[in-house]
Amino acid sequence: MGRFCLWKVAACASVAAIVAPPALAQAPTGDAPPPEAPPAAAPSAGTSYAPADFARFAPRNAFDMLSNVPGFVIQESDTERRGLGQATGNVLINGERFSGKDTDISTELRRISAANVQRIDIVDGATLNVPGLTGQVANVVTAATGLTGNFVYSPQIRAKRTPARLTNGEVSVSGAIGRTELSASFRNDAFRNGNAGPERVFTPDGTIIDRREEELTVFGDQPRLSATLRHSFENGSILNLNGAGGIFHQDVQELGTRVGPGQPDRFRDVTERTRRYNYEFGGDYEFGIGSDRLKLIGLHRFDHYPFLQTLIQSYADDTPTLGQRYSQILDETETIARAEYRWREGAADWLFSLEGALNKLDAENGLETYDANNVFVPVPFPNATGTVEEKRAESTLTYGRPLADNLTLQASLGLEYSRLTQSGPSGLDRSFYRPKGFVALAWKPSPDLDVSARLAREVGQLNFLDFVASANVSGGTVNNGNANLVPPQSWDAQIEATRNLGPWGTVKGRLYGQLISDIVDVVPIGETGQAPGNLDSATIYGIELTSTFNFDPMGLKGAKLDLVAQFQESSLKDPVALVYRAINERVKRRLLLNFRHDIPASDWAYGASFDHYRQTRGYRLDQDFLAYNRPGPVGVYVEHKDVMGLTVRGSVDNIFGTNESFERTFYAPRRDGEKLFTEARDRYYGPVFTLSVSGRI
Incomplete structure (x- = not known):
C-alpha cells in the first residue's frame, strides 16, 4: 500500500507541475535573450535556440551548447544492439541520424565547433519522418565555413593512493571545403x-568469521581516432562517410589480506588485463528518384x-598456494546493409526500409588452476x-501525417527474421519470425505544452557470450x-509531457511501462549449473522528471538548477524461490542535481552537483548481491571562461567522502535453502580533483 501511494503522489505531482499554468509563465517570443540570461523558451515542438542563447556558457562545441538547452538530456543511441534498425537516442544532426555505431553521438557533437552551429531545434520525434524517435528530439543544424578546431585537456588527481591521470584529453577539427563538410577527432x-x-x-546470527582489508587499483586508456565526411552534390544527393578505430587497455589489481578464527592468515592477489582494439567503417548515400528519396x-x-x-x-x-586463471578471447564482426525509401502522398509521409545484417562471435574461453608445482594447467x-x-533481416513500413494543426500521428509496422547458429556439441540452428512496430502521437494543446504518447512492440537481442561458458575467478562464479x-x-x-x-524554465515528465516476454535472467542448468x-515474463514501470529551474525571476541572474529524477519498479517470478522480485541490477531510483551560476558581467561561473543512484539487487541461484554508494557523490567547481582565450575549470568531486559499498549473501544449495554467510565491504576513495582546460585551435 505504501509503495502504491508513493507512486500516486509522484505521478500526480509531476502532472500538476506540467499541466498547471505557472504564476509568472510567459510564452516564448522568439527573440534571443541577452547573453547573461538563460534561454527564455523551453523545449517545445518547433522551438529553436540560436548561438546567442548560449553565449554566457562560452561553449566550445555543439555538445556544450546542447547540454545547456533547458530541460533536455542527451540520450545516446543504442550502440549495443545488432544492426541499425530504426533510430534511437534523441539527437539528429542536420535532420539525419548518425549511421555509425562505435562512435556515440556525444563524440560526434564534440567534433562540431560552436562556431559552426547555426541553431538547435527542439521538436517532437513523432513529427519527423525518422522512425523510432519519440518525445523531445534535438536537431543540431550546422553551417560550416572554413576549418575550426577545439581541444580539451583534463588532468586529474585523487586524494588517496591512485597515481595522477595525465593523459586525458581530446583535439578535434571541423569545417567545410566547398560542398564538403568534415570533422575529425583524437580522444583519450x-x-x-x-x-x-x-x-x-x-553468519546469519552476526558472528564474524572473516576479516579482510582490500585495496583496488584500476588503470586504463582508451585512445580513439574518428572522422566523418559529408558531401552535398549539386543535384541534391548527399554522401556521408564515417570511420573510427581505437584501443582499450585496462589493468586491474586487487590486493587483500584475510584473517579469521580457525583459518590461516591469507594474502590474496587478483589481477585483470584487457588489451582490446576495434574499428568501424560506414556510410550512406541519399539521392532523388523523381520526387522521392532513396538512402x-x-x-x-x-x-x-x-x-x-x-x-x-x-x-x-x-x-x-591456490591459483586460478580465466582467459577469454572474443572476435566479433558485424556487416550491415540497409535501404530507406521515402515518398510523400498528400499530407502523409511514407518510408519503407529493408535491412540485412550478418553478425558473428568467435569465443575461446579457458580455465586453469595451479598444480602441485604451482604451475597453471588447463582444467x-x-x-x-x-x-x-x-x-x-527486417523490413518496416512507416506512415506519418498531421491529424490536426496541433496533432501528428506516426505508425510503423515491420517483420524481423533471424537465424541463429552455434557450433560445438550443444550447438543449435534456429530461426525466428517476429512482428514489430509502433504507434506514436504528438499533441500540442497550447503554445506552452507538448504531449507525446507511444505504444510499441519491440524485439530484443541476445548477448552472444551467454551461449558459451564463462567464469569469474575473483567472484568464484561460473556460467x-x-x-x-x-x-x-x-x-x-510511454507518455511524455x-x-x-x-x-522560470521548463519541466518534463515521462510515465512508462514494459511488458516483457522471454526475459533473460539467470536460470538453472542441469542439477547444479x-x-x-x-523466463516467461516480467514488468517494468516508472516515472522520470527532467527540469531546468531558472533563478532569474528571484533576482539571482544567470543561475539555474538542472534536475533529473527517476523512480522505477520491476517484477518477475524468481526461478528458485518462486516468488516475485525485481529484475537483476536495474535502476531503482536516480536523482541528479546540477546547479550553475554564471555571474553577470563577468567571465566567472561556479556550480555544484549531486548524484544519487540505487539499483536493484542482483541474483544468482546460490547468492544475491547489491552494489551501492550512499548517499552519492557531491562535487563543486569554479570556472573562468577567458584565461588568455581559454576556458579553465577546477573541480572537486566526492567532497563528503561517499564510499563504494557491496554486499553479497550465499545460500546452500540454492537461495531457497539455508543462508550461509554474508560478505559486506565498504571502500573509501576520497576526493577527486580535476583541472579542465579547453580552447580553440
Missing part, C-alpha cells in the same frame, strides 16, 4: 581509479577482445569455446552457457 578517455577498505564476513547505408565493424583474470592466494602456514571447461552466428536462449519481446508504452514555465536463460 583515460582513467586512474582505486579504493580501499574493510570487508567483513558474518543506401552500409557498415562494417570488428572487435578483438582478449581478457585475462588471475587469482593467487597464499597462506601463512604450509597450506598450498575441463565444457562449452567454453564456440562460434555464434546470426543472419538477420555454464546456454544454447537454448531466445530473443525477448516486449510491449512498451513538456511544460514551458516561461522565465546456472547461466543466463529465458
Whole structure:
C-alpha cells in the first residue's frame, strides 16, 4: 500500500507541475535573450535556440551548447544492439541520424565547433519522418565555413593512493571545403581509479568469521581516432562517410589480506588485463528518384577482445598456494546493409526500409588452476569455446501525417527474421519470425505544452557470450552457457509531457511501462549449473522528471538548477524461490542535481552537483548481491571562461567522502535453502580533483 501511494503522489505531482499554468509563465517570443540570461523558451515542438542563447556558457562545441538547452538530456543511441534498425537516442544532426555505431553521438557533437552551429531545434520525434524517435528530439543544424578546431585537456588527481591521470584529453577539427563538410577527432578517455577498505564476513546470527582489508587499483586508456565526411552534390544527393578505430587497455589489481578464527592468515592477489582494439567503417548515400528519396547505408565493424583474470592466494602456514586463471578471447564482426525509401502522398509521409545484417562471435574461453608445482594447467571447461552466428533481416513500413494543426500521428509496422547458429556439441540452428512496430502521437494543446504518447512492440537481442561458458575467478562464479536462449519481446508504452514555465524554465515528465516476454535472467542448468536463460515474463514501470529551474525571476541572474529524477519498479517470478522480485541490477531510483551560476558581467561561473543512484539487487541461484554508494557523490567547481582565450575549470568531486559499498549473501544449495554467510565491504576513495582546460585551435 505504501509503495502504491508513493507512486500516486509522484505521478500526480509531476502532472500538476506540467499541466498547471505557472504564476509568472510567459510564452516564448522568439527573440534571443541577452547573453547573461538563460534561454527564455523551453523545449517545445518547433522551438529553436540560436548561438546567442548560449553565449554566457562560452561553449566550445555543439555538445556544450546542447547540454545547456533547458530541460533536455542527451540520450545516446543504442550502440549495443545488432544492426541499425530504426533510430534511437534523441539527437539528429542536420535532420539525419548518425549511421555509425562505435562512435556515440556525444563524440560526434564534440567534433562540431560552436562556431559552426547555426541553431538547435527542439521538436517532437513523432513529427519527423525518422522512425523510432519519440518525445523531445534535438536537431543540431550546422553551417560550416572554413576549418575550426577545439581541444580539451583534463588532468586529474585523487586524494588517496591512485597515481595522477595525465593523459586525458581530446583535439578535434571541423569545417567545410566547398560542398564538403568534415570533422575529425583524437580522444583519450583515460582513467586512474582505486579504493580501499574493510570487508567483513558474518553468519546469519552476526558472528564474524572473516576479516579482510582490500585495496583496488584500476588503470586504463582508451585512445580513439574518428572522422566523418559529408558531401552535398549539386543535384541534391548527399554522401556521408564515417570511420573510427581505437584501443582499450585496462589493468586491474586487487590486493587483500584475510584473517579469521580457525583459518590461516591469507594474502590474496587478483589481477585483470584487457588489451582490446576495434574499428568501424560506414556510410550512406541519399539521392532523388523523381520526387522521392532513396538512402543506401552500409557498415562494417570488428572487435578483438582478449581478457585475462588471475587469482593467487597464499597462506601463512604450509597450506598450498591456490591459483586460478580465466582467459577469454572474443572476435566479433558485424556487416550491415540497409535501404530507406521515402515518398510523400498528400499530407502523409511514407518510408519503407529493408535491412540485412550478418553478425558473428568467435569465443575461446579457458580455465586453469595451479598444480602441485604451482604451475597453471588447463582444467575441463565444457562449452567454453564456440562460434555464434546470426543472419538477420527486417523490413518496416512507416506512415506519418498531421491529424490536426496541433496533432501528428506516426505508425510503423515491420517483420524481423533471424537465424541463429552455434557450433560445438550443444550447438543449435534456429530461426525466428517476429512482428514489430509502433504507434506514436504528438499533441500540442497550447503554445506552452507538448504531449507525446507511444505504444510499441519491440524485439530484443541476445548477448552472444551467454551461449558459451564463462567464469569469474575473483567472484568464484561460473556460467555454464546456454544454447537454448531466445530473443525477448516486449510491449512498451510511454507518455511524455513538456511544460514551458516561461522565465522560470521548463519541466518534463515521462510515465512508462514494459511488458516483457522471454526475459533473460539467470536460470538453472542441469542439477547444479546456472547461466543466463529465458523466463516467461516480467514488468517494468516508472516515472522520470527532467527540469531546468531558472533563478532569474528571484533576482539571482544567470543561475539555474538542472534536475533529473527517476523512480522505477520491476517484477518477475524468481526461478528458485518462486516468488516475485525485481529484475537483476536495474535502476531503482536516480536523482541528479546540477546547479550553475554564471555571474553577470563577468567571465566567472561556479556550480555544484549531486548524484544519487540505487539499483536493484542482483541474483544468482546460490547468492544475491547489491552494489551501492550512499548517499552519492557531491562535487563543486569554479570556472573562468577567458584565461588568455581559454576556458579553465577546477573541480572537486566526492567532497563528503561517499564510499563504494557491496554486499553479497550465499545460500546452500540454492537461495531457497539455508543462508550461509554474508560478505559486506565498504571502500573509501576520497576526493577527486580535476583541472579542465579547453580552447580553440
